[in-house]
Each structure stands twice: as structure tokens, then as C-alpha cells.
Amino acid sequence: ALPYDLAGRRVVISAGGTREALDPVRYLGNHSSGKQGYALARAAAQRGAQVTLVSGATSEPGEPAAVDIVHIDSAVQLEREMIEHARDADIVIMAAAVADFRPISVAGSKIKKGDDGPAPIRLDTNPDILAGLVRARSDGTLRRETVIVGFAAETGDADGGVLDHGRAKLRRKGCDLLVVNAVGDGKAFGTDDNTGWILTADGQETALPFGSKTLMASRILDEAASVVPHG
Numbered sequence: 001a002l003p004y005d006l007a008g009r010r011v012v013i014s015a016g017g018t019r020e021a022l023d024p025v026r027y028l029g030n031h032s033s034g035k036q037g038y039a040l041a042r043a044a045a046q047r048g049a050q051v052t053l054v055s056g057a058t059s060e061p062g063e064p065a066a067v068d069i070v071h072i073d074s075a076v077q078l079e080r081e082m083i084e085h086a087r088d089a090d091i092v093i094m095a096a097a098v099a100d101f102r103p104i105s106v107a108g109s110k111i112k113k114g115d116d117g118p119a120p121i122r123l124d125t126n127p128d129i130l131a132g133l134v135r136a137r138s139d140g141t142l143r144r145e146t147v148i149v150g151f152a153a154e155t156g157d158a159d160g161g162v163l164d165h166g167r168a169k170l171r172r173k174g175c176d177l178l179v180v181n182a183v184g185d186g187k188a189f190g191t192d193d194n195t196g197w198i199l200t201a202d203g204q205e206t207a208l209p210f211g212s213k214t215l216m217a218s219r220i221l222d223e224a225a226s227v228v229p230h231g
């Protein structure tokens with residue numbers, strides 16, 4: 001049986017990919033399937049948590065049971081919803097694949113082919129939502145006790161620097177836990193299985209067995225629940 005250790009806890013999870021509009025019909029996007037974030041939402045709800053899932057574009061066929069879902073398109077919308085819903089959260093998990101850049105402006109009507117060939121797309125940098133949540137916790141916008149979890153998708157293997165990149169990212173973002181996924185060569189993206197490591201801010205590193213995203217979700221929640229203050 002699943003532990004019911006998250007009863008009464010508030011868990012906020014982002015999942016899927018952002019879409020950054022170019023014009024009314026086009027966007028810049030990514031291949032995120034949303035599977036890991038949705039698996040986390042289902043697992044947290046089954047363990048008794050009150051879950052809000054902030055979802056971008058996914059290949060998920062439906063909405064998870066017993067979860068409040070908020071749909072977003074862009075990174076800017078995702079940031080607003082995360083800050084809003086994370087205010088009273090015990091655990092916040094950023095599993096979404098957030099676009100690093102967005103078009104500087106959204107054309108009001110469909111961009112035409114033009115006589116001079118393609119028009120350049122100018123980009124602005126999106127906010128780093130995860131780092132912003134960590135800052136919001138320091139300035140008192142979020143509760144001090146809120147556990148913040150990030151993801152890192154890195155190509156390569158343990159010897160090839162994946163873990164080094166993960167450690168550096170954990171420090172840079174300032175979150176409590178970082179789930180490091182090995183991606184590339186058909187690993188992780190869009191598949192049902194996953195593997196990697198969980199790194200903690202105090203230097204613990206746990207290898208995750210290769211397995212389903214459901215199994216991965218429960219291991220991530222075990223780790224997050226173990227650092228949530230009691231009471």
C-alpha cells in the first residue's frame with residue numbers, strides 16, 4: 001500500500017512544455033510530454049496531498065483524478081500561476097520544460113511570408129521560475145518551510161559530467177532538491193521510463209533505479225516528504 005504521508009499537505013507541481021506565441025497561430029515550443037509531472041501529481045494525490053498541477057502542453061490524454069489543474073501556455077503565465085499557488089504550499093516541484101526565450105512581441109495577425117525571405121525572430125529571455133520561487137521564499141512571499149524541487153535534464157552519463165552539471169545547477173538555482181535526468185538517445189523525453197539521481201542541497205546524492213515515471217515520482221516524493229518540517 002502507498003504511504004498516506006502527505007495527508008493535508010499542499011503540493012504544487014508544474015508539468016509539460018511552455019508555448020511562446022509568435023502570432024495568433026504559431027509558437028516556439030518543445031517536446032516535453034508532461035509525463036513525469038503528471039505522475040508526480042497522481043502519486044502525491046494518492047498519498048493524501050491537496051495537489052495543484054500547473055500544466056503546459058503535454059501528450060497526456062486526460063486530467064489526473066483528485067488534482068486541481070490550471071492550464072497555461074507561456075513561461076510568463078506559468079510564473080504567475082506558480083507564485084500564486086505556491087504561497088501556502090509545503091512542496092513545490094518544477095517539472096515543466098520552460099522555454100528559455102520568448103519572441104520579443106506577438107504579432108497581432110498571422111506573419112506573412114514576405115517578399116524578402118524569412119523575417120528574423122527576435123527573442124527576449126524568460127524568467128527563471130525555479131530561481132524566482134527560491135527568491136520568493138527568501139523575501140517572505142512564500143513560506144520559509146516550503147520545500148522546492150527542481151529538475152535538470154542533462155545529456156551524457158555519470159562519468160560524462162551529468163552529475164557535475166547537476167551539482168552546479170543545484171547551487172545556481174538554490175532549490176532544496178534537484179532531480180537529475182539523463183536525456184538524449186531516446187532517454188526520458190516522451191518515454192514511460194526514467195532514471196537519474198536526486199541531489200540534495202546538503203550534499204546527499206541518491207541514484208534512482210531505472211523504472212517507470214510512476215516509480216520515479218514516488219521516490220521523489222519520499223525524498224521531498226522527508227525534508228518537509230513536521231507539524
Ligand code: C5P
Binds near residue numbers: 129
Ligand atoms: O536551467 P534549466 O532549464 O536546466 O533548469 C531546469 C529546471 O529549472 C527545471 O526544474 C525547470 O522547470 C526550471 N526552469 C524554470 N524556468 C526557466 C527554465 C527552467 O523554472 N526559465
